[in-house]
Amino acid sequence: MIGVQDCLDQAAQCQKLMKSASGHAEAETLKNLSNSWKRLAGQIDRYNALMRQQDSARSKIERRDLSGKNGNSREPISIVKSRLLASGSDAPKP
Numbered sequence: 001m002i003g004v005q006d007c008l009d010q011a012a013q014c015q016k017l018m019k020s021a022s023g024h025a026e027a028e029t030l031k032n033l034s035n036s037w038k039r040l041a042g043q044i045d046r047y048n049a050l051m052r053q054q055d056s057a058r059s060k061i062e063r064r065d066l067s068g069k070n071g072n073s074r075e076p077i078s079i080v081k082s083r084l085l086a087s088g089s090d091a092p093k094p
Contacts, residue, residue: 004048007041 014034021027062078 002044004041004045007037007044011035011037011041 011034014030014037018027018030018034021030
């Protein structure tokens with residue numbers, strides 16, 4: 001996937017090209033492209049932050065499950081889920 005820095009590099013390249021544009025329309029187009037690359041960089045950055053936040057929350061849940069603090073000290077819920085998925089059944093097997 002394209003990264004934040006890739007987008008910022010493209011924005012900088014558009015700005016550089018804008019300085020040597022042959023006309024107003026070309027300069028305006030390059031300016032708009034530069035702004036679009038910057039907006040895309042911001043969106044990717046926000047997406048990455050969201051993914052880190054979700055990963056952190058998921059890790060906390062998994063650590064809690066493994067520590068037995070999920071109300072079932074016999075077996076972590078993640079293990080129960082994986083067994084259910086592996087067996088293809090909706091009900092846990094004794």
